[in-house]
Amino acid sequence: MIAQEQKPMEEILGYLDGKQKVVVMGCGGCATFYHTGDKKAVNEMAEKLTKEGKEVFKIVLPFSFQACDIDKSGIWLEKNRKEIENRDAVLLMSCGDGVQIVADYIDEKMGIPKSVIPANDALGLVGGGPTKFKETCQSCGMCELGKTAGICPLTACGKGLMNGPCGGVRVGNKCEIDEEKDCAWVKIYERMEKLGELDKFIEMRDPHEWSKAKRPRLFEIENPVNIMTAGIGALPGFIRLVIGPKPKLEEEGKGE
Numbered sequence: 001m002i003a004q005e006q007k008p009m010e011e012i013l014g015y016l017d018g019k020q021k022v023v024v025m026g027c028g029g030c031a032t033f034y035h036t037g038d039k040k041a042v043n044e045m046a047e048k049l050t051k052e053g054k055e056v057f058k059i060v061l062p063f064s065f066q067a068c069d070i071d072k073s074g075i076w077l078e079k080n081r082k083e084i085e086n087r088d089a090v091l092l093m094s095c096g097d098g099v100q101i102v103a104d105y106i107d108e109k110m111g112i113p114k115s116v117i118p119a120n121d122a123l124g125l126v127g128g129g130p131t132k133f134k135e136t137c138q139s140c141g142m143c144e145l146g147k148t149a150g151i152c153p154l155t156a157c158g159k160g161l162m163n164g165p166c167g168g169v170r171v172g173n174k175c176e177i178d179e180e181k182d183c184a185w186v187k188i189y190e191r192m193e194k195l196g197e198l199d200k201f202i203e204m205r206d207p208h209e210w211s212k213a214k215r216p217r218l219f220e221i222e223n224p225v226n227i228m229t230a231g232i233g234a235l236p237g238f239i240r241l242v243i244g245p246k247p248k249l250e251e252e253g254k255g256e
């Protein structure tokens with residue numbers, strides 16, 4: 001998921017300066033998860049903007065309808081074409097990906113040149129939960145985890161080193177450039193030891209190949225997922241999850 005937090009109101013109001021009529025749109029994907037695009041967040045934003053004298057129209061994308069997935073968000077944009085046409089700007093409560101994809105669609109497909117303004121700051125690809133999340137991958141395009149016992153040297157090591165620790169590991173195995181953080185290479189060593197793979201530690205790894213990180217990356221998939229068939233296909237599993245027996249993990253008291 002893309003972690004995100006809402007921008008300061010002063011910044012948002014600065015972007016909306018001179019724009020009286022505003023559509024506030026919330027993303028039903030990551031932004032909903034981080035409460036920066038769900039119904040409550042959209043309502044609160046609308047309330048604040050109304051207090052500032054703006055005329056607001058709200059669009060809340062349903063849960064799992066991501067702004068960046070134009071196949072889904074486009075349905076809501078088309079449904080609200082009139083309102084979008086009549087407003088001075090769209091304030092999009094999503095990551096920057098959603099903002100650009102929606103702006104593109106409104107411009108190119110709907111033929112309505114319109115300012116689409118970001119309400120959020122995206123903070124990267126994170127995992128974990130339910131309350132604490134960590135950035136573990138920077139989508140480098142060529143995964144090294146197979147060489148480093150499943151710990152990312154590019155993201156977890158402050159210097160992105162590929163062949164063992166730098167000379168600055170602190171007392172307590174903390175990172176030289178961030179004393180709050182454990183040294184990634186000590187963790188890689190310990191995990192290799194646990195897995196009985198210490199021989200891999202001394203293997204010389206090639207420098208990371210950054211050529212796949214050139215931007216913007218473009219790719220295609222042959223068979224896009226159809227939201228109707230995917231939804232119906234997932235239904236039996238979802239029902240089992242809701243009404244079925246508790247997962248073993250939870251029974252053993254290991255679940256969240």
Ligand code: SF4
Nearest residue numbers: 137138140143144152
């Ligand atoms: S090496 Fe790290 S940044 Fe690259 S894909 Fe793997 S986990 Fe992600």
Ligand code: SF4
Nearest residue numbers: 157166175176183184
């Ligand atoms: S102390 Fe460890 S994590 Fe920090 S920069 Fe050096 S090798 Fe990387």
